[in-house]
Amino acid sequence: MLDVLFPKRCALCDNVLRGDEIGLGCCKMCDERVERIRSPRCYACGAPLLSFDKELCDDCIDRPRSYESNRAVYAYGDMVKDSLMRFKYHNRREYAAFYGQVIAEELDDYIKSSGVQALVPIPVHKNRRKKRGYNQAELLANEISRYCGVKVLNKYLIRSQETTAQKGLSNLERLKNLENTFNVTQDMIQLDKVMLVDDIFTTGSTIEACTRVLLRAGVSKVYALTVAVGQGY
Ligand SMILES: [Zn+2]
Numbered sequence: 089m090l091d092v093l094f095p096k097r098c099a100l101c102d103n104v105l106r107g108d109e110i111g112l113g114c115c116k117m118c119d120e121r122v123e124r125i126r127s128p129r130c131y132a133c134g135a136p137l138l139s140f141d142k143e144l145c146d147d148c149i150d151r152p153r154s155y156e157s158n159r160a161v162y163a164y165g166d167m168v169k170d171s172l173m174r175f176k177y178h179n180r181r182e183y184a185a186f187y188g189q190v191i192a193e194e195l196d197d198y199i200k201s202s203g204v205q206a207l208v209p210i211p212v213h214k215n216r217r218k219k220r221g222y223n224q225a226e227l228l229a230n231e232i233s234r235y236c237g238v239k240v241l242n243k244y245l246i247r248s249q250e251t252t253a254q255k256g257l258s259n260l261e262r263l264k265n266l267e268n269t270f271n272v273t274q275d276m277i278q279l280d281k282v283m284l285v286d287d288i289f290t291t292g293s294t295i296e297a298c299t300r301v302l303l304r305a306g307v308s309k310v311y312a313l314t315v316a317v318g319q320g321y
């Protein structure tokens with residue numbers, strides 16, 4: 089009955105799925121069309137590169153980076169962009185299961201070889217979480233954890249300020265400002281390596297800011313993974 093009223097839809101294009109596609113979570117056509125990132129990729133942000141001659145994309149060459157690396161499954165094309173908007177702002181929390189499965193397929197080796205002890209979702213401020221009802225990064229981390237067995241710490245890192253006034257600031261000042269909005273709350277927990285989890289890596293400033301806060305709290309290495317990453321050629 090529920091399936092008739094609310095048929096399962098493709099996480100990528102939002103069309104109703106055929107019976108044989110339900111397990112996949114997206115249409116077969118979307119699965120073939122969407123670009124999964126393969127080598128060569130930027131060593132830092134994980135964006136696809138055009139040739140093996142480079143290790144870093146143009147953006148990462150002068151981007152401050154305290155995290156070890158980020159890996160993403162998809163390049164940030166229109167289809168993925170629209171899907172992540174629905175996931176984040178339009179209550180399509182069921183996408184977490186789809187993306188969690190895709191991440192587990194693609195990034196299992198990355199997670200295992202990093203040796204991280206915990207997955208840490210990028211936090212949203214509690215007011216925003218209340219309004220939206222969920223934090224998409226947390227849902228995603230929970231799903232990934234089911235596959236890789238690494239625990240999720242979702243109260244370890246919090247966002248203590250809702251907004252950051254960024255107008256008229258230099259990039260470095262913006263980063264510093266952003267850094268001040270995050271806090272580690274459970275500093276009795278000693279962690280060596282952790283994996284930040286988010287839906288999208290664009291400028292990398294959120295992941296960089298969170299990394300700095302974690303390193304200050306005594307974590308030795310911070311890795312990151314996201315569903316998508318912007319083009320950084
Ligand atoms: Zn589709």
Ligand SMILES: [Zn+2]
Pocket residue numbers: 130131132133134135144145146147148320
């Ligand atoms: Zn890069």
